Amino acid sequence: MAKPMEKASIKKADLQQLLNGQVANWAMLYIKIHQYHWYVKGPHFYTLHQKFEELYKEVDQYMDKIAERILALGGSPVSTTKEILASATIKEDKPGLDAEQMVAKLTADYELLIDEMGLAMQVAEEHGDDGTADMLLGMRTSLETHVWMLKSYLGK
Numbered sequence: 329m330a331k332p333m334e335k336a337s338i339k340k341a342d343l344q345q346l347l348n349g350q351v352a353n354w355a356m357l358y359i360k361i362h363q364y365h366w367y368v369k370g371p372h373f374y375t376l377h378q379k380f381e382e383l384y385k386e387v388d389q390y391m392d393k394i395a396e397r398i399l400a401l402g403g404s405p406v407s408t409t410k411e412i413l414a415s416a417t418i419k420e421d422k423p424g425l426d427a428e429q430m431v432a433k434l435t436a437d438y439e440l441l442i443d444e445m446g447l448a449m450q451v452a453e454e455h456g457d458d459g460t461a462d463m464l465l466g467m468r469t470s471l472e473t474h475v476w477m478l479k480s481y482l483g484k
């Protein structure tokens with residue numbers, strides 16, 4: 329008779345793992361977008377330098393929100409570089425990207441996050457955790473807008 333509980337706790341653990349993957353990926357992006365902000369060069373410097381700043385500020389908010397949601401659910405968000413590197417699916421770039429490559433990499437990273445958030449939302453909903461699903465939906469909608477804008481910038 330213990331099975332339903334067991335199933336529920338497995339789902340809960342999976343959700344926390346997925347959310348921790350998100351925290352790790354946002355932490356990676358926080359660093360990566362700062363790198364783009366600092367090192368972008370070329371005729372679109374002012375536009376991109378400013379846009380990257382706007383985006384890393386958003387990343388900071390989302391990372392914090394998800395980490396605090398994990399705490400509210402009784403879990404432990406990743407909080408060391410070692411844990412972040414072990415949990416992140418977003419990879420570091422090779423140095424020396426040009427402006428277009430930065431925008432293309434960021435678009436791909438956002439698309440990865442959109443997919444992963446979709447999965448986390450599904451698991452949260454299955455677990456009856458509408459609060460987490462709603463939080464992720466808002467973030468994912470914002471990322472979808474960024475992807476459209478970044479692709480438009482690239483002429484795609």
Ligand SMILES: [Fe+2]
Binds near residue numbers: 365381
């Ligand atoms: Fe700055």
